[in-house]
Amino acid sequence: MQQAGVPARIEVVEVGPSDGLRHERTAIAAPDRVELVERALAAGLRRIEVAAFDADSREPERVLAALPRRDGVRYLALVLDGTGLDRAAAAGVDEVNVVVAATDGFADRERGSSTGQDLAxxxxxxxRAHRGGPRPVATIAVAFGCPVEGEVSAEHVAEVARRIADAGPAEIVLADTAGAGVPTQVVRLLERVREEAPGVPVRCHFHNTRNTGYANAATAFLEGVAALDASIGGIGGSATRPGFGGTIATEDLAYLLTGMGVHTGLDADELAATGTWLGERLHREVPAMLGRTR
Known part of the structure; x- marks a missing residue:
């Protein structure tokens, strides 16, 4: 039953086939990546990050060539540079995601850059994307706290968002890369970002490192974000920092939102079965909890 004061629906963006798998120790071959996307589609997901054009490997092209093309389905990809953007466009990607680190320390450690260089x-x-390419989306990494520099102020993140907005993003994603955020911080950060980037849709990406991911997601939803990221099985995190939790699990998020009376268009049981299937291929139990109750 729909509860008073609760938004009627939310878009869930699946990031497991790209952001999730790229941080796993076990490599997943292209056919299994394609099957993961097909299973996600069968469970009702319609916006899926499927590839990262961040290396010379041609696997992203192979995956995209094998994916079904359906009305209402959008495929997303991470890009790091102009070459990646050109490859993504040629492969038929609908949206490209460009990461901007909120701190110089994180930008330097991850890419040898700075926040200013990321913004440029x-x-x-x-x-380039506005000249006929895929829709450009910007993600602000470590927006809720940085493993290198510690706390990150809402004012600083809002200023980064303002500078991102100058280039006309289709969406700004606030990413809790370190899983450090709490609900009150979510409220404050959304307030400040909306002040500095009015009219730009905001999406949130939460990790569950400190078991706050789902509380943060529910808070962001109640604060009216356009969409939430999630990863089937709750996979992801960081292969080089094992203590970092994965992105919140799609099946667990679907269960939470459905219980709140929210329309997601997702089949939580189908997602849970896919999480179990994925764990078998990764040779480990995935973090998601819903599949353990079935």
């Missing part, structure tokens, strides 16, 4: 790269890629 975003502006260049967004301009």
């Amino acid at each position: 790269r975003w502006a260049d890629l967004a301009a």
Whole structure:
């Protein structure tokens, strides 16, 4: 039953086939990646991050060539530079995601860059995408706390969002890369970002490192975000930092939202079965909890 004061629906963006699998120790071959996307579609997901064009491997092209094309389905990909953008466009990607680190320390450790350099790269890629390429989306990494520099103020993240908004993003994603955020922080950060980037849809990406991911997701939803990221099985995190939790699990998020009377269009049982299937291929039990109750 729909509860008073609760939004009627939310879009869930599946990031497991890309962001999730790229941080797993066990490599998953292209056919299994394609099957994962097909299972996600069967469970009702319609916006799926399927690839990362961040290396010379041609696997993203092989995966995208094998994916079904359906009305209402959008495929997303991570890109790091102009070459990646060109490859993504040629492969038929609908949206490209460009990451901007909120702190210089994280940008330097991950890519040998700085926040300023990330912003310049975003502006260049967004301009190119606006000239007939895929829709450009910007993700602000470590927006809720940084493993290198510690706390990150809402004011600083809002200023980064303002500079991102200058280049016309289709969406801004606030990512809790370290899983450090709490619900009150979610409220404050959304408030400040909306002030500095009015009219730009906001999506949130939460990790469950400290068991706050689902509380943060529910808070962001109640605060009216356009969409939430999730990963089937709750896979992801960081292969080089084993203590970092994965992205919140799609099946667990679907269960939570459905219980709140929210329309997601997702089949939680089908998602849970897919999480179990994925764990078998990764040779480990996935973090998601719903599949353990079935």
